[in-house]
Amino acid sequence: MKITIEWTYKIPRGGMETVFRSDQMEAGKALKMAEDIEKTGRIKNLLLIDPHGSTWTMKELKRYLKEIEEEPHNITVYFDGGYDLKTAVSGLGCAIYFEQNGKQKRLRRNVQAVGHKSNNEAEYAALHLSIIELELLNVHHMNVRFLGDSQVVINQMSGEWAVLEPNLLSFTDRIDAALKKLGIGAEYEHISRKMNGEADRLASQALQGIEIAAQVEYVLESD
Structure with a gap:
């Protein structure tokens, strides 16, 4: 907070x-x-x-x-989605940074998915994947920063751009409902592709069929 x-x-x-x-x-x-x-x-x-x-x-x-102190807090989420037009397969990736019990933790997760029709849908699906992971971490009733390199997703979710496509509107409604259920206040920030390199790699690995689900931690340095 x-x-x-x-x-x-x-x-x-x-x-x-x-x-x-x-x-x-x-x-x-x-x-x-x-x-x-x-x-x-x-x-x-x-x-x-x-x-x-x-x-x-x-x-x-x-x-x-x-x-x-014992719950995940000070949470920052990086997300990215990739879409292969030839195979119609999506790669979704997210990296979640948070503090818990005096330690800094990082969770990485990616998924290969089908059924999407564009890169924008894959980006939205990656954001939705990150919220599912937050729920599994038992994150609730706090603010979370969501960082991504998709201007479409960031600007539409923050209300800067209107959502005109019905398929994307379905995603925004689903994501808003999931956030409301968890009591999460979302803060959206657009970053460059370079700054989003970790989530981008996870999405690319998912497209290649390489699945990653890992969590690491280390002791926080005192101020």
Whole structure:
């Protein structure tokens, strides 16, 4: 979860005060920053604001971070789909990065699929595959970043572009329903094909019939 810090800074003599507002940052970092700001002793009012506009006390945020420690959180999803026009076969790939129990984890998954009629459909199917994997990880009621190199999928899912094709509209409805069921707030971001290399390789390997389902982890470095 991202948090924005807003605080009123007051000069002891003269009664001058002003309001400062930070950029959004991960909740854990925001909590550390807020605690440090309070140490100045010149803070009249400090608010921790989530993306929905709800405010949290530091005590509430500490409790929330403790509760989610054992669950996947700080999740970023890379997805990509490939389509072979000659064989009408699709390759779907996704790489999911998340934190859990103080460790950074990465899940990679790909699938070969049939029944799609275009590369755009394959891209949507890859996004849908990533949501299925999130459900298997028991991800629910939190924000997730979805990164892909398909302008069509990213702009349509974020509402920037209208969805006119019935086959793609079916995908958007299915994906929105799956996200709503899990309580996931989706944040979509378009990235270059180069930055999406891992998901692209997974999709290409799926087209070649190479199936991958793997998860690795390592201890997070302290800030």
